[in-house]
Amino acid sequence: MFSLLYWVWIILGGILIGAGVHFIPVGGAPAAMSQATGVGTGTTMLAAASGLTGLIGAGSAYAATGGDFGYTIVMGGISAALMISILAFIANVMYVYGAGVPLASAKVKYDPISKWRQDLYVSRGTEGHGTPMSSFISGIIGAFLAGVGGALVYFALAASYAGIPGFGATFAGYPAPYYVSLAAAFAIGIFFLNCVMASYNIGGTIEGFHDPKFRRLPKSILASLVVSAVGGLFALLIVVMLPGGI
């Protein structure tokens, strides 16, 4: 069923996804050469990898509880946070034991959380390496926000599509109902929309909330709002075209 409340949730989810991406420490390609602080992959991809793992958690929670709002949202967030904490930790093991570099940031002199000195541990010609404490915590916060955002979008879409007659059915012997497939596909789409918007805003690498680039967040929120509003409306209006949609 189409509902304006679901649309608001999608917009809110999109904003949370866009904001979450800014928290996630992304080193991009230079991080693979230990030239930049953060996890070594693209902004969009890292956020999507963690946030969509959160979506799997949210999907399981939604199905297990029959659509409990709070549980679905929190489960999405914590699953994403869990993914990025494992990913960043294993990457740090790689930096310390594989590349032999200490974890350090070049953007701040002292780590805002651990208060440890940073600049002396940055090797010559690089912008830091690995994911030190502040970036690690920032990444977990960001993945949590992105996971919650993804779960909100999924929840709104699943609740909307579940009301369409016949969409609770499954195909042949497979357990997934139609509405779950459709909601997951559209949730992935809206997730990518917001990740890409945010990644343009970041432009390459970011270390987390202590990075100067983090101040660009308000612009991203505005962009996410517009993009999610348009994308969400299209996703929700599909139900209008189906028999019994309204």
Added chain:
Amino acid sequence: MDPQMMVELGALTLVGAAALIAGVAEDLESDVGSQSNPNSQVQLAPQMGYLHRLYNKAISGEPASYPFYAAIGASTALAVLSITGNSSLIGVFFALVAGAFVTSLIHGVYATTSYMGRLASQSRFGQPIYMDVLRTHTPVLMAHGFVANFSVLLLTWVIIAQHFSPFPFVVLAFIWGIALGGVGSAVGDVHLGTDRYYQDRPYGSGVNAAHSGSVVRKAESGLRNSIDCAWFCSKFGGPLTGLGFGLVVYLHFWKEVVVTGWWSVLAGVIIVVIFIIMNTYLERYSRQRYGTYKAEAEE
């Protein structure tokens, strides 16, 4: 212990093992093909005057190409199963093999066009296209891609069969493809990019940005190729990537199988806190063990 939970934990162990193999194979595939982050160095090398015999394929970032492969493999497997039916295990197994096989063929096509196209565009820098590199490396990376994709399809199938997730096969395979690419790109690439490509530089330091593109081109004997890099990275980068992806998949479902409801959330929080603590110890260890790069007076 609840017998149902024991069955689920057994299935979860299989899922974790498949994820581990997927991670190892994925990282080694990206090392042979020099895909993803360190590819920037291979791509830059001829422009800086360093001609090389490394395989240069960047179809896209790993977190974008692996969901694509996984979705193709899953669709193919479903197409096969729609004819044979999914009642027999051996039928499902061969459907997954068929899915991974079609995927590896498409992987091979993309790798070949990518290698030829990239190196052809570098002819102005004098970079030759080595046909023997193309002939020897492409089947190797297709084979690694086959193992990685089969493992992703297998773990997704077990997840669906055990009702761990309500998502459909193709969407779930797609999402695990992104996660696999993300882990492979973030973990394994560091071993290749920082260590293997710059083995002539002092160990224990990030690569100075001024040295970008000057990758090592000589091997222990003769000229270095990308299969040598996979051999080197299979000692640490590959297994660590496998461990990372295995942990991601295993712990994700572990917290939902062993406990249910809000206890799963609590279990997730506890695991995250444990990783924060371990990371703190790791960071402190690295600082104490390796020391500073410059004295405090120099700042």
